[in-house]
Amino acid sequence: MKEDRTIFDDQICQALAGHTSAPSPALRDALMARVAASHPAEQQKWLNHKKLWLSAAAFLLISVSLYFLLSFNQSSGPEPTVPESKALVQAEENSPLENNTTSGDLTQEEPNHDISENTDTQPLDRNQSISRDKTVESGSVTATGKEKKTADNLASNQTEVLSVAGNENLPTNGFSPDAKTTYRSGYKIGKMQAKEQNINNLSHSTTNEIKTRNVSSPVKVRFRPDETPAPAHFSKHSGPITLGAHYTPEIMFNVLDNDNKFVHNTGIELLYNYHDFSIRTGVSLGFATGSSSMAVDYKPYKGSFQHLDSLEFVYDMQSEQLVAVYHTSERKVYDSVAKQLTTKIDKQYTYLQIPLIFGYNFYEAGRFAMSVHAGPTLSMLLSTKEDSNYDPGNNLIINTSTVSPDRIKTNWQFSAGIGFGYSFTPRLRLEMEPRVKYYFNSVYEKAATTRKPWSFELRTGLLYTF
Amino acid sequence: MAQDENLIKRCIKGQPEALGQLYDRYAPVLLSVCLRYIPIRAEAEDILQECFIRIFEKIGEFKLRPEASFEGWMKRIVVNKALNFLRDKNRNRLFIDTPDxxxxxxxxxxxxxxxxxxxxxxxxxxxxxxxxxxxxxxxxxxxxxxxxxxxxxxxxxxxxxxxxxxxxxxxxxxxxxxxxxxxxxxxx
Structure with missing residues (x-):
């Protein structure tokens, strides 16, 4: 109970309890019409949000699926072993090959690992020994176990087996005991090529002999997961510093209805690459447009009259009498009751944006790369350009006040997205990065209209690595 | 309160008839509050309309707690709107020094x-x-x-x-x- 409170106050409260005043019926109709007009839009907005969320979810799902699909295909796909029935080299345990030991065509079951194309070839050496368990695994060629067979006649038949595209060749003549050659990640393992003519000759000449030999274990050829095209010169680490330019259209949600939801951002960016990680910063300009309402208090113009400022009498020599001279000025008349109208002002806001985005490259295959990015961005309002078509005419403007709030001067955002990169050359690449952005603080100045928008944007950047 | 609760839930779902019912139930009380601050009826009704729009927008934020008074919450909105209106209208002329x-x-x-x-x-x-x-x-x-x-x-x-x-x-x-x-x- 407040000390200033009196019995009189309580009596007033008691008397006013339950007091009502019936509003005019027109008010209800007007309100319901307003609600009906705004409600579908609200619903639509909600639906739009829902659709956008679903789109974002679908996009993420597709991205993740794509990533795992590609990984799965390369890491756990069926091994391209040479089938037993088509054994290229069959070695008889503990007994040297007496003659040509290869037969059949040199083919792979997996189309991804087609070994019958694109190779530099090397002949097998006549005097090398061949293991019965020859395995090319994880980018290496190993020869283990009982490698006792010589392949004297392999060389003579000029069967060229393995090679590596790119910079390094798989030494197919290295079927010596414990021979092991490891290939760098990302390099394409070569594709076996058997010159058909030689193979045909070979197969014709050795078929009968092979039939008489004991069948030993087949040669197993297994390729490392990422032997698909990944030339060294498209490596993402061609340099630590990357410079680029970007354009990023943005669609914002949870902003005032008068504001345009589309924002255009463009600028330059600088990346520092460290292994699979990167830090991106730069300077961008963001252009947002919107319109705000301005309340104008004015007094309507009613007309004008000639106000008598002074009266002068001049003696007229001709008529010999005093003549009155009226000095007047025009005075405007305004209504004594002030009125108010609301007019629209178009505004263009220019923001300076400084991002600090951290990235991680989680996938790379040849020219194509994928990465995730997240980080904060600082936006500062540089300028506001206003444009209004309001013409007051002869009315007297008493006061103007902005009804809609202005944009805030400084704003923090956090964005996250998935980047897709395509390298045109080892140094020049195009990146597209759909991302979601959340605004930490309201974009409006008035606390009454606190809005924390979020947005969906697509960054498109052209980057050059030094 | 149970009736209010049901009405609020329907309003949150955006049912137009619920909004109408809410208006019918509370508009007379709220207009009375409004008129106590703004004696000109036309102005008070304008403010009331704004208040209802605000209430419809923010009704989802009203917590359905046993101790929370929905009517009190709406009255606070009306009072705040009315005060804002008076502030804008009077601009430092709100307080008069009556010589009496x-x-x-x-x-x-x-x-x-x-x-x-x-x-x-x-x-x-x-x-x-x-x-x-x-x-x-x-x-x-x-x-x-x-x-x-x-x-x-x-x-x-x-x-x-x-x-x-x-x-x-x-x-x-x-x-x-x-x-x-x-x-x-x-x-x-």
Missing amino acids: PGLLADVTDEDSDRGFPNITADEIHGMIQNLPDGYRTVFNLFVVENYGHKEIASMLGCTENTSKTQLLKARNMLKKRILELQNMKERV
């Missing part, structure tokens, strides 16, 4: 202790409406809305002393008018 020294002389409670049985709520409401803007606003906030002088000073951007003075003058002016009306009715 008699208003500062406190009318004794003895005169009003017996209450005012002959005076209707409408008449009291009308007399409050006829108070000057500053008196009326402080009186409403202090007496009806039960705010303290410190809060009123912060809401209206004035000093606590101004709030106290305005309240005193408002109270005395109202008492006088009530007594006059009461005497007149008794004479009749």
Whole structure:
């Protein structure tokens, strides 16, 4: 109970309890019409949000699926072993090959690992020994176990087996005991090529002999997961510093209805690459447009009259009498009751944006790369350009006040997205990065209209690595 | 409250008929509140309309707790809107310094202790409406809305002393008018 409170106050409260005043019926109709007009839009907005969320979810799902699909295909796909029935080299345990030991065509079951194309070839050496368990695994060629067979006649038949595209060749003549050659990640393992003519000759000449030999274990050829095209010169680490330019259209949600939801951002960016990680910063300009309402208090113009400022009498020599001279000025008349109208002002806001985005490259295959990015961005309002078509005419403007709030001067955002990169050359690449952005603080100045928008944007950047 | 709860839930879902029901149930009470601050009916109705739009927008934020008063929440919205309107309209002219020294002389409670049985709520409401803007606003906030002088000073951007003075003058002016009306009715 407040000390200033009196019995009189309580009596007033008691008397006013339950007091009502019936509003005019027109008010209800007007309100319901307003609600009906705004409600579908609200619903639509909600639906739009829902659709956008679903789109974002679908996009993420597709991205993740794509990533795992590609990984799965390369890491756990069926091994391209040479089938037993088509054994290229069959070695008889503990007994040297007496003659040509290869037969059949040199083919792979997996189309991804087609070994019958694109190779530099090397002949097998006549005097090398061949293991019965020859395995090319994880980018290496190993020869283990009982490698006792010589392949004297392999060389003579000029069967060229393995090679590596790119910079390094798989030494197919290295079927010596414990021979092991490891290939760098990302390099394409070569594709076996058997010159058909030689193979045909070979197969014709050795078929009968092979039939008489004991069948030993087949040669197993297994390729490392990422032997698909990944030339060294498209490596993402061609340099630590990357410079680029970007354009990023943005669609914002949870902003005032008068504001345009589309924002255009463009600028330059600088990346520092460290292994699979990167830090991106730069300077961008963001252009947002919107319109705000301005309340104008004015007094309507009613007309004008000639106000008598002074009266002068001049003696007229001709008529010999005093003549009155009226000095007047025009005075405007305004209504004594002030009125108010609301007019629209178009505004263009220019923001300076400084991002600090951290990235991680989680996938790379040849020219194509994928990465995730997240980080904060600082936006500062540089300028506001206003444009209004309001013409007051002869009315007297008493006061103007902005009804809609202005944009805030400084704003923090956090964005996250998935980047897709395509390298045109080892140094020049195009990146597209759909991302979601959340605004930490309201974009409006008035606390009454606190809005924390979020947005969906697509960054498109052209980057050059030094 | 259970009825309110159901109505609120339907309003949150955006059912237009629920919004209509909400209006029908609370518009008279809220308009009465509005008119206590803004005596011109057309202006008060405009503010009420804005308030209902605001209520429809923010109804999802109202917490359905047993102790929470939905009507109180809506009244606060109305009071805040009305105050904003008065602030914009009057622009530093809200408080008047009435030269009538008699208003500062406190009318004794003895005169009003017996209450005012002959005076209707409408008449009291009308007399409050006829108070000057500053008196009326402080009186409403202090007496009806039960705010303290410190809060009123912060809401209206004035000093606590101004709030106290305005309240005193408002109270005395109202008492006088009530007594006059009461005497007149008794004479009749």
